[in-house]
Amino acid sequence: MQYFSPSTIEEAVELLSSGPNRRVFAGATDVVPQMRSGRPAPEGLIDLKGIARLTSVVNNGSMWVIGAATPTVRLTTNPDFVALFPGVAEAAGLIGSDQVQSRSSLGGNLCNSSPAADSVPALVANGARAVIASGSGTRTILVQDVPTGPGRTSLAPGEFIVEFELDHPPAHSGDAYFRLTPRTEMDIAVVGAGARVNLDANGNIASALLALGAVAPTVVRVPDAEAALTGAAVVDGSPSEEVLAAVTAAASAACNPIDDKRGTIKYRRHVAGVLARRAVIMSIARATAR
Numbered sequence: 001m002q003y004f005s006p007s008t009i010e011e012a013v014e015l016l017s018s019g020p021n022r023r024v025f026a027g028a029t030d031v032v033p034q035m036r037s038g039r040p041a042p043e044g045l046i047d048l049k050g051i052a053r054l055t056s057v058v059n060n061g062s063m064w065v066i067g068a069a070t071p072t073v074r075l076t077t078n079p080d081f082v083a084l085f086p087g088v089a090e091a092a093g094l095i096g097s098d099q100v101q102s103r104s105s106l107g108g109n110l111c112n113s114s115p116a117a118d119s120v121p122a123l124v125a126n127g128a129r130a131v132i133a134s135g136s137g138t139r140t141i142l143v144q145d146v147p148t149g150p151g152r153t154s155l156a157p158g159e160f161i162v163e164f165e166l167d168h169p170p171a172h173s174g175d176a177y178f179r180l181t182p183r184t185e186m187d188i189a190v191v192g193a194g195a196r197v198n199l200d201a202n203g204n205i206a207s208a209l210l211a212l213g214a215v216a217p218t219v220v221r222v223p224d225a226e227a228a229l230t231g232a233a234v235v236d237g238s239p240s241e242e243v244l245a246a247v248t249a250a251a252s253a254a255c256n257p258i259d260d261k262r263g264t265i266k267y268r269r270h271v272a273g274v275l276a277r278r279a280v281i282m283s284i285a286r287a288t289a290r
């Protein structure tokens, strides 16, 4: 196997297209275990961590730009980032262990395309965008449009993710990510739920985004829950029980889960409703506190 360590995006683009069966990687916390478990190894691995732009975290005033190969620990330990995007930081902080987080990246978490990837629902709930490079330049798409199924993405051969863009949330806005695992750590989600809620000047819900992980082949948005929340009054930190029931029901209905050793279809549907409700309530509490 050949190992390449480009220092520019152009060099990485050229390397990716100039040889057969080449793959990019960042932390290799998915790539190496997969090769060790017998999956076919690529002929060439292109290390993205030597490219400065792919490991930088920049707040440019209107948005945060996070290099796709940035170790996720750089997000969980950045107080300014955590203050604006606690839900994304929570999700990043659930990936494996301290050791894993010193290597794991958002780009790898997304492009490994596991339905249970923790950072993806949190990014989707924040409307995050992925900037993608190839020989023909760059293009930008919503993070939710990258995974197309387990282990599959919408990226064309020769493309890789350069960075993620997260718009600054408005005032009185909060996000949250909750997941359920059978063990307290070092396990993958039975269900994950990410939410972002924006409040209006009266403290009622102006808009909301809700995304679920591990309940379908790809991350799932829950438009019926978002519609039920939009315009809802908030009293004592919560929408009415009727609105919360609609959120719970919509989240359960949006699932298309599998039965496996971590949970049955029925259990996953139930847990999705519970976590969606909790993520919304936590998002409202954070939005109120900002």
Ligand SMILES: Cc1cc2nc3c(=O)[nH]c(=O)nc-3n(C[C@H](O)[C@H](O)[C@H](O)COP(=O)(O)OP(=O)(O)OC[C@H]3O[C@@H](n4cnc5c(N)ncnc54)[C@H](O)[C@@H]3O)c2cc1C
Residues within 6 Å of the ligand: 023, 024, 025, 026, 027, 028, 029, 030, 031, 032, 033, 048, 068, 069, 094, 095, 096, 097, 100, 103, 104, 105, 106, 107, 108, 109, 110, 111, 112, 116, 117, 118, 119, 159, 160, 161, 162, 186, 187, 188, 189
């Ligand atoms: C012990 C352990 C525990 C774990 N626990 C969790 C967990 O709790 N939650 C969770 O979500 N994950 C977990 N993981 C999985 C893994 O750590 C994450 O998915 C991580 O974010 C992957 O990032 P990486 O940079 O290491 O990816 P890599 O292994 O470098 O790459 C993964 C895939 O993405 C592709 N890729 C990487 N970067 C890019 C890019 N910029 N553009 C295009 N394609 C790219 C690679 O070609 C590869 O197919 C765990 C892994 C281990 C080993």
